[in-house]
Amino acid sequence: MRQQYETEQTLAAERQVVESVKHPDEQAVKLPKQYRIDFALVFDGSVKRFVEVKCRTNHSTQFDTYIISLAKVSAAKHLAQVTKLPVFLVVKWNDATGCVLLDQVESSHITFGGRYDRGDWQDEEPLVHIPISDFFMFEQGVSQS
Secondary structure (H helix, E strand, O other): OOOOOOOHHHHHHHHHHHHHHOOOOOEEEEOOHHHOOOEEEEEOOEEEEEEEEEEOOOOOOOOOEEEEEHHHHHHHHHHHHHHOOOEEEEEEOOOEEEEEEHHHOOOOOEEEEEOOOOOOHHHEEEEEEEEHHHOEEEEEOOOOO
């Protein structure tokens, strides 16, 4: 079994981000691992959309693209196809929060890479590059240097 890197701290940060972007009448329900997407947003008992949350420690302007696992994009596209519901990626950077429709991301710029700091060979995989300009920035925070 693969080691899990989520901690109570990272889960709390994800929860805080999703709570800040959802409609007040929606309930954010954490999904089981097999869905590969973090949350379902539920209104009146019905799932209305899905949300993948990422928290980053850099500024949104540091790189031209946001990289995400090709497997995550594939899972979002499959979930959207099966449910006919949108799947959003919400990224919280130090200076802003942005979102993009993950199920609509073009997989045209794919590289191979990932994390090398944990010594886990499964952290290296095909990655999709999403231009930062594709994100809708709906919250501008105070820059943290």
